[in-house]
Amino acid sequence: MYLGLASAGFITLGVLAAVLNMILGPGGAIITTTLVAILMVITLVMGITWLYASLVITEVPLAVEENINGSESVKRSWELTKASAFRIQGLVIFTGLVRLPIVFSFNYLPSLFLLPVDARTSIY
Numbered sequence: 016m017y018l019g020l021a022s023a024g025f026i027t028l029g030v031l032a033a034v035l036n037m038i039l040g041p042g043g044a045i046i047t048t049t050l051v052a053i054l055m056v057i058t059l060v061m062g063i064t065w066l067y068a069s070l071v072i073t074e075v076p077l078a079v080e081e082n083i084n085g086s087e088s089v090k091r092s093w094e095l096t097k098a099s100a101f102r103i104q105g106l107v108i109f110t111g112l113v114r115l116p117i118v119f120s121f122n123y124l125p126s127l128f129l130l131p132v133d134a135r136t137s138i139y
Contacts, residue, residue, distance in 0.1 A: 017063060024055045061104075068103035069096050 031051055035044040069092070075081055076091040083091070096103055132139045 016066065017059075024059060028052055028055060051136065063103050064107050066098060068100045068107055069093055071103060071107070072096065082096055 028048065028051060032044060032048040035047050038044075039047065070089065071092070072095060073089050073092040076088040076095075077085070080091070129139060
C-alpha cells in the first residue's frame with residue numbers, strides 16, 4: 016500500500032510541478048509544489064497510520080476465538096476497531112513519537128563515535 020501511494024503521490028507531484036511551472040513560473044511553482052508535497056506526506060502518513068490502526072489487532076481474534084482463519088481475523092479486527100480507529104491512530108502516532116528519542120539514542124547516537132575512526136581499520 017505504501018509503495019502504491021508513494022508512487023501515485025510522486026507522479027501527481029511531478030505533473031503538478033510541471034503545470035504550476037508553466038502557469039506561475041519557477042518561483043511560484045517551487046513554493047506551491049513544496050507546500051503540496053508537505054500536504055501529501057502528511058496525508059500519506061495519516062492514511063497509513065489509519066490503516067495500521069484498523070488492522071492493529073488482527074492476531075488477537077486468531078488467538079482468542081475458535082475456528083477462525085486469517086481472512087476472518089482481518090475482518091473481525093476491522094469490525095472491532097471501526098468505532099475507535101481515530102483514537103487508536105492517535106495512540107499509534109503518539110507512541111511512535113515517544114519512541115523516536117529512544118531509537119535515536121540507541122541506534123544513531125553510538126555511530127557518531129565512529130565518525131573520527133577510519134572504516135578500513137580494525138578499531139572500526
